[in-house]
Amino acid sequence: MDRTEKRNFVTSLAAIFADTSFVLVARNDGLTVQAVDKLRRQMKDAGATYKVAKNRLAVRALDGTRFQAISPLLKGPTALAWSADPVAVAKTAVEFAKGNDKFVILGGALGTQSLTLDGVKALAELPSLDTLRAQLVGLIQTPASRIASVLQAPGGQLARVFKAYADKDAA
Structure with missing residues (x-):
């Protein structure tokens, strides 16, 4: 050189x-x-x-x-x-x-x-930078999925109650 x-x-x-x-x-x-x-x-x-x-x-x-x-x-x-x-x-x-x-x-x-x-x-x-990013996204998404399941629970319970009454009336 x-x-x-x-x-x-x-x-x-x-x-x-x-x-x-x-x-x-x-x-x-x-x-x-x-x-x-x-x-x-x-x-x-x-x-x-x-x-x-x-x-x-x-x-x-x-x-x-x-x-x-x-x-x-x-x-x-x-x-x-x-x-x-x-x-x-x-x-x-x-x-x-x-x-x-x-x-x-x-x-x-x-x-x-x-x-x-x-x-x-x-x-x-x-862990690598990509792994840490994936873990962070997972942590951010977890509360949203829990909120969605909590909000869906009352509707599902009502549907099961109505179905039980329908089955009872049919019998």
């Missing part, structure tokens, strides 16, 4: 860090090309981005952002992953790390909060 490419890369990475809410740092020493491709596909399916970046350039991009606390993690062969949904990145990375011992999660940052490996694993255990 020449200086212009490096400057553009740092600028684009800094813009990404300004827009995202979570950044994961992992060591990818010894991963095969097939394994990295598989991880990139899984990250893309989860709505995340996985990128191997030069540590020196990544540290420059992190300078002045809320993720500056992860700069000490950028030593050796590292990769970054980020997304607007922090749970999706954490889940994908933790699942991939279970099946591949050469992919080691070092930590990450959720906003200004720095996370260790245990913090990333705890984040991965949370």
Whole structure:
């Protein structure tokens, strides 16, 4: 990379860090090309981005952002992953790390909060954003369905009483 490419890369990475809410740092020493491709596909399916970046350039991009606390993690062969949904990145990375011992999660940052490996694993255990939205919609719909059943109950009781009288008169 020449200086212009490096400057553009740092600028684009800094813009990404300004827009995202979570950044994961992992060591990818010894991963095969097939394994990295598989991880990139899984990250893309989860709505995340996985990128191997030069540590020196990544540290420059992190300078002045809320993720500056992860700069000490950028030593050796590292990769970054980020997304607007922090749970999706954490889940994908933790699942991939279970099946591949050469992919080691070092930590990450959720906003200004720095996370260790245990913090990333705890984040991965949370339900995803889509699941939380579905649960919220379910909670909102539950009172409405209960109100509808309560309002229908008196009408149903009256219908059963009238039917009982009709059956009694018919007999």
